[in-house]
Amino acid sequence: MSEFDDLRARVSTFGTGDAAAEAAVRARQDTLTKPPGSLGRLEDLAAWLARWQGRAMPRLDRVEIVVFAGNHGVVAQGVSSFPAEVTAQMVGNFAAGGAAINQLARVAGAGLRVVPVEVARPTGDFTVGTAMSADEFRAAVAVGSDAVAPGIDLLCLGEMGIGNTTVAAALAAALFGGGGAAWAGRGTGLDQAGVGRKAAVIDRGLARHEAVLADPLAAAAALGGRELAAILGAVIAAREQGVPVLLDGFVCTAAAAPLAVLAQGGLDHALVAHVSAEAGHRRLVAALGQAALLDLGMRLGEGSGAALAVPVLRAAVACHSGMASFAEAGVSDGAG
Numbered sequence: 001m002s003e004f005d006d007l008r009a010r011v012s013t014f015g016t017g018d019a020a021a022e023a024a025v026r027a028r029q030d031t032l033t034k035p036p037g038s039l040g041r042l043e044d045l046a047a048w049l050a051r052w053q054g055r056a057m058p059r060l061d062r063v064e065i066v067v068f069a070g071n072h073g074v075v076a077q078g079v080s081s082f083p084a085e086v087t088a089q090m091v092g093n094f095a096a097g098g099a100a101i102n103q104l105a106r107v108a109g110a111g112l113r114v115v116p117v118e119v120a121r122p123t124g125d126f127t128v129g130t131a132m133s134a135d136e137f138r139a140a141v142a143v144g145s146d147a148v149a150p151g152i153d154l155l156c157l158g159e160m161g162i163g164n165t166t167v168a169a170a171l172a173a174a175l176f177g178g179g180g181a182a183w184a185g186r187g188t189g190l191d192q193a194g195v196g197r198k199a200a201v202i203d204r205g206l207a208r209h210e211a212v213l214a215d216p217l218a219a220a221a222a223l224g225g226r227e228l229a230a231i232l233g234a235v236i237a238a239r240e241q242g243v244p245v246l247l248d249g250f251v252c253t254a255a256a257a258p259l260a261v262l263a264q265g266g267l268d269h270a271l272v273a274h275v276s277a278e279a280g281h282r283r284l285v286a287a288l289g290q291a292a293l294l295d296l297g298m299r300l301g302e303g304s305g306a307a308l309a310v311p312v313l314r315a316a317v318a319c320h321s322g323m324a325s326f327a328e329a330g331v332s333d334g335a336g
């Protein structure tokens with residue numbers, strides 16, 4: 001028995017998606033007017049969407065971006081170059097349409113929802129205690145699960161929370177080892193000395209909570225944040241509801257990473273959309289056995305990289321559903 005058996009039970013019922021839908025996509029792809037495999041990863045993306053949507057003809061009619069926001073007690077340790085009040089101020093900016101994610105959501109043809117997760121109540125500073133109690137963690141996970149709208153075709157996840165690159169680095173270190181220096185990056189703009197201090201703060205947190213770090217969910221409660229827990233909950237609910245997921249950068253990937261440790265294939269329905277310039281992200285993507293779709297030197301968060309990858313998925317679906325077959329077009333195939 002553990003405090004998180006309810007969540008572990010949900011993860012243990014994860015299915016493996018619709019293999020027949022994926023097979024149908026692969027079979028159709030070989031009939032389309034192109035040399036076999038010539039659309040490269042676009043072909044894999046169409047097959048991935050089909051498997052996790054459970055639909056032989058994948059579609060992206062309803063794409064939603066959800067940005068979760070939260071605040072972090074560990075900012076008291078001087079780990080961010082911006083003050084904690086920016087989190088709530090940016091939530092206002094999202095509502096007014098003035099943030100990067102507002103513009104990128106429009107480009108992606110996606111809906112955008114912002115879900116503050118008790119922004120006025122920061123987590124505990126993980127260097128002096130747990131970030132969240134088990135109940136607080138479960139409540140934040142539930143906020144995320146409830147935020148997945150029924151019937152959407154793709155969920156893009158993002159976050160806003162001053163201090164959360166420290167939290168993400170601590171969680172990544174807990175899950176995959178390596179210590180603060182391996183995972184700490186500049187975040188919103190620390191200098192090299194600042195990154196060194198941030199690594200030391202992470203190491204203090206890891207030492208304080210060492211006894212629980214072997215349990216990915218206990219680690220996420222002790223070191224994580226409410227917006228990260230909500231992302232985890234949304235990724236779980238998406239799996240249960242047949243909704244493929246695009247993860248954003250370092251913070252978002254770290255938030256979902258406990259699922260990969262809890263269950264073989266636990267993150268197979270979630271793709272890392274871009275590799276962030278935040279120092280630990282490349283290492284984290286590799287630890288998950290993934291290859292990010294885009295690498296544009298971005299280090300913003302907000303779901304920006306996930307939004308930017310939506311047009312790539314739209315291209316995959318457009319080719320798959322719109323192209324003529326060799327027979328339909330009267331083009332000679334290469335079989336003979």
Ligand SMILES: Cc1cc2ncn([C@H]3O[C@H](COP(=O)(O)O)[C@@H](O)[C@H]3O)c2cc1C
Binds near residue numbers: 163187301
């Ligand atoms: C104006 C502004 C807009 C942002 N949008 C996303 N982030 C990003 O930066 C924060 C993490 O960096 P750190 O760990 O260094 O605080 C998160 O809020 C993340 O979403 C922003 C940060 C700022 C300052």
Ligand SMILES: O=C(O)c1cccnc1
Binds near residue numbers: 165188248249276300
């Ligand atoms: O990659 C990220 O998620 C990231 C990087 C810097 C700041 N905020 C988020």
